[in-house]
Amino acid sequence: MTREQPGAPETATATYVYAVCRRLDPAALSGLAGLAAGFPVRTLPLGPLTAVVQHVPADGFTEDAWQQRLADRAELERCARAHHEVVTAAAACGPTVPLALATLYRGDERAQQALGADRDRFAAALARIEGHAEWGVKVSLPATVSEAPQSAPPARPRDGGGAGRAYLERKRGLHQAREQHHDRALRTAEDIDAALSRLATATRRLRPHTQEMTGERHRLQVLNAAYLVTTVREKELLDAVELLRRRTGAEVEVSGPWAPYSFAGEV
Amino acid sequence: MTGGTPGTPESRFDLDREQMGRDLVSLVLTVVELLRQLMERQAIRRVEQGDLSEEQVEHIGETLMHLEARMTELCEQHDLRLEDLNLDLGPLGSLLPRN
Amino acid sequence: MSGHEPVPWDTPGPLAGPIGVPLVDLLDRVLSTGVVVSGDLVIAIAEVPLVRLSLHALLSSVNERVPAPWSDGGPL
Numbered sequence: 001m002t003r004e005q006p007g008a009p010e011t012a013t014a015t016y017v018y019a020v021c022r023r024l025d026p027a028a029l030s031g032l033a034g035l036a037a038g039f040p041v042r043t044l045p046l047g048p049l050t051a052v053v054q055h056v057p058a059d060g061f062t063e064d065a066w067q068q069r070l071a072d073r074a075e076l077e078r079c080a081r082a083h084h085e086v087v088t089a090a091a092a093c094g095p096t097v098p099l100a101l102a103t104l105y106r107g108d109e110r111a112q113q114a115l116g117a118d119r120d121r122f123a124a125a126l127a128r129i130e131g132h133a134e135w136g137v138k139v140s141l142p143a144t145v146s147e148a149p150q151s152a153p154p155a156r157p158r159d160g161g162g163a164g165r166a167y168l169e170r171k172r173g174l175h176q177a178r179e180q181h182h183d184r185a186l187r188t189a190e191d192i193d194a195a196l197s198r199l200a201t202a203t204r205r206l207r208p209h210t211q212e213m214t215g216e217r218h219r220l221q222v223l224n225a226a227y228l229v230t231t232v233r234e235k236e237l238l239d240a241v242e243l244l245r246r247r248t249g250a251e252v253e254v255s256g257p258w259a260p261y262s263f264a265g266e267v
Numbered sequence: 268m269t270g271g272t273p274g275t276p277e278s279r280f281d282l283d284r285e286q287m288g289r290d291l292v293s294l295v296l297t298v299v300e301l302l303r304q305l306m307e308r309q310a311i312r313r314v315e316q317g318d319l320s321e322e323q324v325e326h327i328g329e330t331l332m333h334l335e336a337r338m339t340e341l342c343e344q345h346d347l348r349l350e351d352l353n354l355d356l357g358p359l360g361s362l363l364p365r366n
Numbered sequence: 367m368s369g370h371e372p373v374p375w376d377t378p379g380p381l382a383g384p385i386g387v388p389l390v391d392l393l394d395r396v397l398s399t400g401v402v403v404s405g406d407l408v409i410a411i412a413e414v415p416l417v418r419l420s421l422h423a424l425l426s427s428v429n430e431r432v433p434a435p436w437s438d439g440g441p442l
Contacts, residue, residue, distance in 0.1 A: 080392050101396045136391055164328025165314075165321070171331075172311045178364070206394050210361065213390060224394070255388065261395035 013039070013055040015111045017103045018086040019259075020122045021096040024050045028093045035082050036060070044108055046116050049123065052090045053111060061104055091259035095130040097122055098261045125264050132201055132228045133257030135237060138209070139192055139223035140216070140251040141185045188248050189223035195244055199237050200227035204262045219251065226262035292345050296338070297352045301363060303338060307331050 016035060026043050029052065034041040036056040044051040059065070069075045079101065087098040105111035115122070197203045208221040229237050238254065245252045310327045313319055319327070335349075342349045354362035 076393075077389055080389065080396050081387070083396050084387060084392055098395075136394075138391075162325070164325040164330070164332060166328070167332040168311060168314055168324065168328040171307055172315070175308070175311065209390060212361070255391050258395065 012058040013107075014058040014061055015044075015105045015108050016054050016056045016061065017044075017099055017105065017111055017115065018052040018054070018083060019090050019096045019098045020046065020049055020051050020115065020126075021090050021094055022049060022126060024052065024090060024093055028089055029086070032086050032089055033082060034086050035079055041086055044111060046112060046122075047119055049119060049126075051111060051115055052086060052096075053108070054086075056104070061102075066102055087259050087261075095126045096259055097125045097129070097264040098259050099264075100261075128202075129228065129260040129263055132230050132260060132263075133234070134260045134262055135227045135229055135234070135254060135256035136206075136258060137192070137196060137223065137225050137227065137241065138221055138253040138255075139189055140214075140219045140221045140253075141188060143211075143218050143220045185220065185222045188250055192244050192248065192250070192252065193223055193225055195240060196225070196227055196237060199233055199240060200229050202228040202263055204228075206262065222250075226258075228260060228263045293347060293352065294354070296342060296345070296347065297354050297362065300338060300349065300352045303331075303334055304363065306334075 018034070018041070024043050029041045029043070032041040034054040034056075036054060039055040041052065041054045044053045069079060083101055087096065090096045091098070105114055193203070193205075204226045206224040206226060208224045211217060211220065214221060227237065234257070241252055241254050244250070310331060313327075314324055339349050342352070352363065
């Protein structure tokens with residue numbers, strides 16, 4: 001952490017970086033609270049590029065502070081939304097490469113130095129995403145109906161038994177059904193992804209949300225993908241989604257347009 | 268299982284009672300259930316392979332059937348449902364397959 | 367906005383509460399994607415061991431470089 005000159009009235013601050021873009025009118029950032037109310041969200045020149053930054057109190061943004069923050073659902077939400085608000089404001093003005101949460105430097109100069117070293121990488125990413133937006137697609141299918149063990153009456157033993165085999169046969173049937181259902185679900189996910197990828201400049205798979213995350217006991221998410229789509233093809237994408245919904249019967253959720261979080265990191 | 272490191276404040280996040288791995292009984296039963304499911308799958312594979320006598324198939328089947336019934340009883344005694352036993356392994360998903 | 371009829375939200379408004387971008391989708395993006403740049407004070411957040419945090423619902427998707435080998439949640 002940087003300590004200011006002894007005797008300085010301000011608390012030590014760090015520089016938090018939200019995004020990198022080309023030229024940006026600072027007015028686009030006015031009124032944003034960002035992650036630390038009281039410090040302006042502003043631009044920081046990086047040669048031909050611009051970083052969107054904010055001073056934050058260094059104490060509140062150490063590794064430990066982040067650990068605590070991430071364990072507190074409300075605080076995590078507040079930070080994620082504040083970060084996203086700034087990114088979105090910048091993205092509304094032109095191609096913008098969002099940074100992940102918690103990119104911090106000791107000060108503005110350090111930020112310029114470190115980010116400047118990656119200037120070519122940022123420029124390439126900006127060129128790649130220009131004219132595009134990210135669209136998120138999540139596909140869910142019904143999970144198999146579980147057979148509650150106690151609801152199935154045990155097979156009545158015939159002469160010489162048979163209950164044991166009957167039990168095994170029943171279980172085998174259940175496993176097979178589950179596997180087949182799973183295979184079908186995966187195939188549906190692949191089909192949808194293939195169809196939408198054709199309309200996208202780039203695609204990226206994110207981790208499907210588990211049932212703990214969705215809170216849905218009876219549905220399983222089989223696809224969580226991001227598509228980088230040009231503005232002109234957006235309608236095509238949405239139409240394709242509607243078609244796929246009807247054809248597969250799957251639940252398909254679309255979100256967007258996003259600033260291209262998922263496509264900023266590739267070379 | 269989640270646990271706090273010394274000095275870490277309790278998470279203010281409302282802990283969901285059905286989250287397995289925090290209650291010792293659930294944890295033990297979950298592990299037993301894992302074993303039971305593994306044995307069952309293995310038995311089914313053996314039966315499919317056809318290298319067991321009818322007597323063996325019957326015996327294994329009955330044993331597993333009783334084992335499932337016993338597990339269900341145990342769960343009920345602890346106010347749990349067999350199908351709810353599970354362990355969340357974070358990025359690895361859950362320990363037992365979800366139906 | 368997610369749902370059957372996506373509504374573009376490219377005009378940033380005041381910090382929304384529960385309305386607005388669904389949190390799970392937002393966390394998918396701000397936690398593990400974006401440009402990963404090593405800052406000075408915090409190593410890329412994706413490396414924070416979020417598994418041990420009790421926010422069970424939302425943080426198991428942190429390290430996208432290690433996808434779960436099974437999607438239905440069972441090692442069997």
